[in-house]
Amino acid sequence: MSIPHLDNAVLVTLQAVMEGEYPLLLDTFLADSEERLRLLRQAFQAGEGETLRRAAHSFKGSCSNLGAAALADLCCQLETLAREQRLVEAPAMIERIEREFAIVGILFRAERQRYG
Amino acid sequence: MTITSQPSADGRELTIAISGRFDFNAHQAFRDAYQRQDVTPERYVVDLQGATYLDSSALGMLLLLRDHAGGDEADVRLLNCNADVRKILSVSNFEQLFVIA
Amino acid sequence: MRLTILIAEDSPVDRMLLSTIIARQGHHVLTAGDGLEAVALYERERPQLVLMDALMPLMDGFEAARRIKSLAGDELVPIIFLTSLSENQALVRCLEAGGDDFIVKPYNPVILEAKIKAMHRLRRLQATVVEQRDLIARRNQQLLDEQRAAKAIFDKVAHAGCLGAPNIRYRQSPRALFNGDLLLAAQSPTGQMFVLLGDFTGHGLPAAIGAMPLAETFYGMTAKGYAAKDILRELNAKLKQILPVEMFCCATLLDINLTQGVLNVWNGGLPDGYLIRPDGERVALVSRHLPLGVLAPGAFDAHFESHPLKLGDRLLLLSDGVVESSNARDELFGEQRLLAVLDANHDAKRLFDEIEEALLAFHGQLRDDLSLVEVDLSEKMAALQLPLSFGAPKEGRPADWSGRFELRAASLRAGNPLPLLLQVLLQVHQLRPRAGAVYAVLVELYSNALEHGVLGLDSALKRDAAGFARYYEARSERLAALVDGYIRLELDIQCDAAGGRLRIGIQDSGAGFDVERALGEARGVECLRGRGLQLIRQLSDGFAWQADGRGLSVEFRWSAQA
Numbered sequence: 001m002s003i004p005h006l007d008n009a010v011l012v013t014l015q016a017v018m019e020g021e022y023p024l025l026l027d028t029f030l031a032d033s034e035e036r037l038r039l040l041r042q043a044f045q046a047g048e049g050e051t052l053r054r055a056a057h058s059f060k061g062s063c064s065n066l067g068a069a070a071l072a073d074l075c076c077q078l079e080t081l082a083r084e085q086r087l088v089e090a091p092a093m094i095e096r097i098e099r100e101f102a103i104v105g106i107l108f109r110a111e112r113q114r115y116g
Numbered sequence: 117m118t119i120t121s122q123p124s125a126d127g128r129e130l131t132i133a134i135s136g137r138f139d140f141n142a143h144q145a146f147r148d149a150y151q152r153q154d155v156t157p158e159r160y161v162v163d164l165q166g167a168t169y170l171d172s173s174a175l176g177m178l179l180l181l182r183d184h185a186g187g188d189e190a191d192v193r194l195l196n197c198n199a200d201v202r203k204i205l206s207v208s209n210f211e212q213l214f215v216i217a
Numbered sequence: 218m219r220l221t222i223l224i225a226e227d228s229p230v231d232r233m234l235l236s237t238i239i240a241r242q243g244h245h246v247l248t249a250g251d252g253l254e255a256v257a258l259y260e261r262e263r264p265q266l267v268l269m270d271a272l273m274p275l276m277d278g279f280e281a282a283r284r285i286k287s288l289a290g291d292e293l294v295p296i297i298f299l300t301s302l303s304e305n306q307a308l309v310r311c312l313e314a315g316g317d318d319f320i321v322k323p324y325n326p327v328i329l330e331a332k333i334k335a336m337h338r339l340r341r342l343q344a345t346v347v348e349q350r351d352l353i354a355r356r357n358q359q360l361l362d363e364q365r366a367a368k369a370i371f372d373k374v375a376h377a378g379c380l381g382a383p384n385i386r387y388r389q390s391p392r393a394l395f396n397g398d399l400l401l402a403a404q405s406p407t408g409q410m411f412v413l414l415g416d417f418t419g420h421g422l423p424a425a426i427g428a429m430p431l432a433e434t435f436y437g438m439t440a441k442g443y444a445a446k447d448i449l450r451e452l453n454a455k456l457k458q459i460l461p462v463e464m465f466c467c468a469t470l471l472d473i474n475l476t477q478g479v480l481n482v483w484n485g486g487l488p489d490g491y492l493i494r495p496d497g498e499r500v501a502l503v504s505r506h507l508p509l510g511v512l513a514p515g516a517f518d519a520h521f522e523s524h525p526l527k528l529g530d531r532l533l534l535l536s537d538g539v540v541e542s543s544n545a546r547d548e549l550f551g552e553q554r555l556l557a558v559l560d561a562n563h564d565a566k567r568l569f570d571e572i573e574e575a576l577l578a579f580h581g582q583l584r585d586d587l588s589l590v591e592v593d594l595s596e597k598m599a600a601l602q603l604p605l606s607f608g609a610p611k612e613g614r615p616a617d618w619s620g621r622f623e624l625r626a627a628s629l630r631a632g633n634p635l636p637l638l639l640q641v642l643l644q645v646h647q648l649r650p651r652a653g654a655v656y657a658v659l660v661e662l663y664s665n666a667l668e669h670g671v672l673g674l675d676s677a678l679k680r681d682a683a684g685f686a687r688y689y690e691a692r693s694e695r696l697a698a699l700v701d702g703y704i705r706l707e708l709d710i711q712c713d714a715a716g717g718r719l720r721i722g723i724q725d726s727g728a729g730f731d732v733e734r735a736l737g738e739a740r741g742v743e744c745l746r747g748r749g750l751q752l753i754r755q756l757s758d759g760f761a762w763q764a765d766g767r768g769l770s771v772e773f774r775w776s777a778q779a
Contacts, residue, residue, distance in 0.1 A: 010323050017238050029230045061301055062230040064322045172418040176463030183462045208486045209507045
C-alpha cells in the first residue's frame with residue numbers, strides 16, 4: 001500500500017486542537033512550504049550538501065506534523081541522499097517533491113474551503 | 117550483624133545470639149531482642165560466639181540489658197567469648213557484673 | 218497546574234501548532250525562533266519547562282540546551298527535544314546535551330501532556346531535594362556552632378587546672394572533648410597532684426556534657442584539699458546520677474604524692490598506664506575496676522593501688538585510641554608496638570616524642586582521636602597559689618576562738634575531716650598565704666596520729682615496693698577492724714595588736730613514741746617517721762611535744778599588716 005497524501009487521523013487531531021485557527025495553520029503551512037522548496041533548490045544549486053540535508057530534514061518535520069505523509073517520506077529520502085553525498089540524484093528527488101507538494105496544496109486548499 | 121532471640125522451652129531463660137559486629141548499629145535490634153512481650157524470663161544468656169567485634173556502645177547495651185533484667189538482681193551470662201571479646205570485657209572488669217564463660 | 222513553557226522551534230508551522238496545543242492545556246506559552254532567542258528568553262522569564270527543536274539557525278538546540286541548563290544551576294528545568302524519530306545518534310545527542318526527554322513529530326497532544334506532567338513531578342522532586350540539602354547544611358552548621366560554644370564553656374571550667382604545668386606533657390586533639398576524651402590535672406593544697414584521664418562512651422555533645430560536672434567536681438574538690446578517694450567517689454556518684462544506663466566513663470586517676478613518696482592509682486576500664494623508673498623498669502597500672510558511672514555509690518570500690526614514687530620517675534597514660542587505632546591497611550597499632558617503643562627508649566626525656574613518632578610513622582598522618590599524657594617527676598612540683606574563694610572579705614578581722622573535737626573509730630573509718638578543717642581555717646584571712654603549709658602540717662599530724670598512733674603501723678614497711686603495698690593493705694585492714702581509738706584535734710586562734718597565731722594540738726590513743734629520738738635519727742626505723750616530723754618543724758613557726766609522743770602541737774604566727 002502506498003503512503004497516503006494526507007493522513008486523515010492527523011488532520012482530525014489538528015482540527016480538534018486548533019479549532020478556529022485550523023485554517024490559519026493550513027495557510028501558514030502552505031506559505032512556509034513554498035519558502036522551503038525555494039531553499040531546497042537554492043541549496044542544491046549552490047552544491048551545499050549539508051545545507052540541503054538540513055532543509056530537507058526541516059521540511060520533513062512540518063509535513064509530518066500536518067499529516068502530509070507521502071511528502072514527508074520524500075523529504076526523508078532527499079535527506080538521506082544529501083547525507084550520503086549522492087547529490088547527483090538530488091534533482092530528480094526535488095522534482096518529485098514539487099509534484100507531491102502540488103497535490104498536497106490542492107488537497108489543503110480544498111480542506112480550507114470546507115472551513116470557510 | 118544479626119541478632120536472634122530464643123526463649124527456653126519453659127520460658128524462664130532467654131538466649132540472645134549475636135553474630136557480626138556488635139556495635140552502635142545493633143542498638144535497636146538488641147533492644148527488640150530482650151524487650152519481647154511474649155516472655156518474662158528470669159535468666160538471660162548472651163551468646164557471643166559469632167561476635168567479631170565489641171565496642172563501648174556494646175558494653176553500654178549489655179548494661180541496659182542488665183538494668184532491664186533487674187539490675188543488681190539480674191542473672192545475665194555472657195557465653196562463648198573469643199579472646200578479643202574476653203580481653204575487652206576484662207579491661208572494663210565486666211566480670212564484676214556478668215558471669216562470663 | 219499552570220506552567221510557563223518555552224517553545225524553541227524555527228518552523229513557523231510547528232511553532233504555531235505546538236503553542237496552540239500547549240496553551241489549550243492551560244499553560245502560559247513563550248516562543249523563540251532560534252537558539253539564541255531561546256536562551257535570552259529563558260534568562261528573562263525563567264520558564265519551568267522547555268520544548269526544544271534540535272535544528273535551529275544561529276544556535277542549535279543542543280548548544281541552547283547546554284546554556285539553559287547551566288543558567289538553571291541547582292534548579293531542574295526539564296528540556297524536551299522535538300525530533301523526527303530517525304537515527305539513534307540524534308537521540309543520543311539530545312540526551313548528552315542535557316535533554317531530559319524527547320517527543321516525535323507528528324506531535325501527539327496526549328503524549329505531550331503526559332510528558333509535561335511527568336517532568337513537572339521531577340522538577341518538584343528536585344526542588345525538595347535541594348531544599349532539604351540546604352536545611353541539612355544549616356542544621357549541621359548550627360550543631361557545629363553549638364559545639365564550639367559548649368567547648369568554650371567547658372574550657373572556662375577546665376582552665377582551673379594545671380595541665381599547663383612544666384612537668385606535664387600531653388597530646389590531645391582539639392576535638393577531644395567531643396570524642397569523649399577528658400584530661401584533667403590539678404594540684405592539691407598539700408602539694409599532691411591529681412591527674413585524671415577519662416574516656417566517655419559515645420561522642421558528641423552527650424559525652425561533652427558528662428565531662429562538665431566531672432571537671433567541676435574534680436577541680437573544686439581538689440582545691441579544697443579533699444583526698445583522691447573522696448573525689449573519686451563523688452565523681453562516680455555524679456555520673457551514676459546524671460548519665461543514662463548505657464553511658465559511662467572509663468578513667469584513670471593518679472594521686473601523685475612526691476612528698477610522701479607514693480603514687481596511688483585507680484584505673485577503671487582504661488588500657489594500662491605505666492610508671493617508668495629511671496632505670497627503665499616499668500610498672501603497669503592495670504584496670505581493676507568498673508568504669509565510672511556504672512555502680513551505685515554503695516557498691517563503688519574506691520580502692521587505690523599504691524606504688525613507691527621517687528624523683529626521676531615518669532608516668533604515662535593513654536586513651537584506647539592509641540592502641541586501638543588502625544592504619545590505612547587496617548592493621549592495629551596494638552599493645553606490642555607500644556611496648557616496643559617503651560623498650561627501645563634510652564633517653565627518658567625523648568619518650569613522649571618517640572611514642573608520637575611511632576604513631577606518625579604507623580599512620581602516616583597525625584591522628585586526632587587519641588589522648589596521651591606524660592608526667593615527669595624530675596623536678597619538684599611548684600608550690601600552688603591557692604585561689605581565693607568568692608565573697609572573701611578584703612581585710613582580716615580579728616579572731617579569737619578555739620575548737621576541739623575528738624574523732625573515734627567510726628569517724629576515723631568514715632574519712633578525712635581535714636578539708637573541712639582547712640575551710641574553717643581559711644576564714645582567717647591572714648592564714649591564707651600559708652594555706653599550703655598549714656594543710657601539709659595538718660596532713661602530717663593526722664596521718665602520723667592515725668597510722669602510727671591509732672593503727673600502730675610501722676613505717677619501716679614502706680622501704681620497698683612490696684612492703685609499700687603491704688603497708689597500705691594493713692592500713693585498710695586495721696582501720697576496718699578498729700573498735701577503740703581516737704584522735705583529738707584542737708584549734709586555737711588568738712589575735713592582738715601585734716598580730717596573731719594559730720595553734721594546732723593533736724593527741725591520739727596510740728602507744729606513743731620517742732619524739733626526740735625520731736627527730737634525731739638520720740636513718741633506720743624512725744627515719745621515715747622522722748622525715749614527717751622534720752617537715753612539720755620546717756613548715757611551722759613552733760613545734761612542741763609531749764614527752765611520750767602521744768600529743769603534739771604546732772603554731773603558725775603572723776604579724777599585723779603594715
